[in-house]
Amino acid sequence: MTNFAQFKDLFSIPKGTVYLCGNSLGPPLKSITEEIKTFLEDEWAKELVKGWNSKGWFSQAKIIGNQISKIVGAPTNSIIVGDTLSTQVFQALTSALKLNSKRKYILTDNGNFPADVYIAQGLLKLFKDKYEIKIVDPEKVTETIDEDVAVVMLTQVDYRTGRLHDMKKVTETAHNFGALTVWDLAHSAGVLPISLENTKADFAVGCTYKYLNGGPGSPAFIYVAPKYINEVEPALFGWHGHKSPFDFSLNYEASVGIDKMRIGSPSIISFAALRHSLDIWEDIDLSELRKRSIVLSELFISELDKLSLNFKLACPRDPNMRGGQISYICENGYEFMQAFIEKKLIGDFRAPNLIRFGFSPLYLDENDILKAIKIIDQVSKNELWKNYKNIDRKTVT
Numbered sequence: 001m002t003n004f005a006q007f008k009d010l011f012s013i014p015k016g017t018v019y020l021c022g023n024s025l026g027p028p029l030k031s032i033t034e035e036i037k038t039f040l041e042d043e044w045a046k047e048l049v050k051g052w053n054s055k056g057w058f059s060q061a062k063i064i065g066n067q068i069s070k071i072v073g074a075p076t077n078s079i080i081v082g083d084t085l086s087t088q089v090f091q092a093l094t095s096a097l098k099l100n101s102k103r104k105y106i107l108t109d110n111g112n113f114p115a116d117v118y119i120a121q122g123l124l125k126l127f128k129d130k131y132e133i134k135i136v137d138p139e140k141v142t143e144t145i146d147e148d149v150a151v152v153m154l155t156q157v158d159y160r161t162g163r164l165h166d167m168k169k170v171t172e173t174a175h176n177f178g179a180l181t182v183w184d185l186a187h188s189a190g191v192l193p194i195s196l197e198n199t200k201a202d203f204a205v206g207c208t209y210k211y212l213n214g215g216p217g218s219p220a221f222i223y224v225a226p227k228y229i230n231e232v233e234p235a236l237f238g239w240h241g242h243k244s245p246f247d248f249s250l251n252y253e254a255s256v257g258i259d260k261m262r263i264g265s266p267s268i269i270s271f272a273a274l275r276h277s278l279d280i281w282e283d284i285d286l287s288e289l290r291k292r293s294i295v296l297s298e299l300f301i302s303e304l305d306k307l308s309l310n311f312k313l314a315c316p317r318d319p320n321m322r323g324g325q326i327s328y329i330c331e332n333g334y335e336f337m338q339a340f341i342e343k344k345l346i347g348d349f350r351a352p353n354l355i356r357f358g359f360s361p362l363y364l365d366e367n368d369i370l371k372a373i374k375i376i377d378q379v380s381k382n383e384l385w386k387n388y389k390n391i392d393r394k395t396v397t
């Protein structure tokens with residue numbers, strides 16, 4: 001049984017702050033400072049370029065991939081880490097399209113994160129409109145899948161509302177019609193129990209800076225179902241994915257296995273932080289983590305209900321139908337969130353009118369939730385949000 005209280009003290013969160021924004025950026029472990037210092041001094045400064053061999057930098061993309069495999073229920077050697085999530089969406093979607101190239105449509109929903117849709121839109125241009133994109137309501141996805149759909153590309157947890165797709169059901173339906181799936185797990189990995197293996201997902205991608213606490217802009221990951229790995233051809237012929245990169249041949253020949261999905265030199269300094277952040281996951285039972293996350297979000301909702309504010313729940317009321325975050329439709333949401341942040345309750349705002357709160361049990365407990373509610377009450381009763389009216393919005397909301 002996981003004792004979640006043991007993790008709270010491992011995280012560095014400013015005293016007095018309630019951090020409900022792990023769905024955007026996870027906080028650092030306190031020990032990360034020492035870890036990065038050690039990397040700088042013992043690896044980079046001491047080993048210099050030798051570090052690629054002596055410290056195994058070249059192999060880390062797969063080693064860290066295997067750490068993530070355990071968190072998302074993937075077989076060993078089916079995940080590679082590196083690059084940004086947007087790049088990996090491109091890599092996964094294009095590779096999936098190549099496997100199913102006779103079909104017409106990329107199917108997605110209007111709850112998908114815009115970055116994924118932009119990547120798909122860019123691809124359509126690249127393929128000179130050979131493909132089309134269909135964007136439907138999340139509830140309409142399964143009924144829209146047909147024999148013309150090449151790839152169903154979805155984010156499992158809606159970044160706005162937290163609504164959760166049934167990965168297994170959607171994937172099964174896609175397969176019944178001969179379509180492939182690309183799942184974006186940005187808002188799932190590290191807060192939901194996932195089994196890529198059981199759901200039979202074909203491709204998946206995700207980031208490590210939200211619930212995996214890898215740090216701002218930490219590397220993304222890509223999964224390819226082992227049954228496709230021989231057949232799949234990456235969209236980006238990366239030199240790190242070459243069969244023998246240090247032969248420096250001018251002809252691309254893909255490596256075998258998941259290594260072929262590698263692109264270029266990863267950020268080894270980010271890998272150092274990520275590897276360390278992932279170490280704690282060895283001791284975490286994801287079903288228990290999910291239960292704790294639901295307990296905390298349910299407490300938040302029920303306590304907030306008592307305040308009778310003009311906030312309307314935007315996420316599903318049934319906790320099993322949502323991911324690790326909740327959100328509310330809130331008029332003047334931006335102003336409210338700025339006032340909460342001023343009082344040390346950190347969540348975020350998504351235009352036009354959503355305020356979001358994330359619930360990671362690794363560094364949150366019931367006291368934090370009650371404190372958050374007190375701050376919300378104080379800000380509303382004293383109309384502190386009005387102090388932020390007519391103020392220019394910051395770049396990141």
Ligand SMILES: Cc1ncc(COP(=O)(O)O)c(C=O)c1O
Nearest residue numbers: 084085086113115155159184186
């Ligand atoms: C679901 C989802 N997909 C894609 C992205 C884009 O990720 P990145 O900016 O790391 O490329 C994000 C960013 O938050 C996201 O939430």
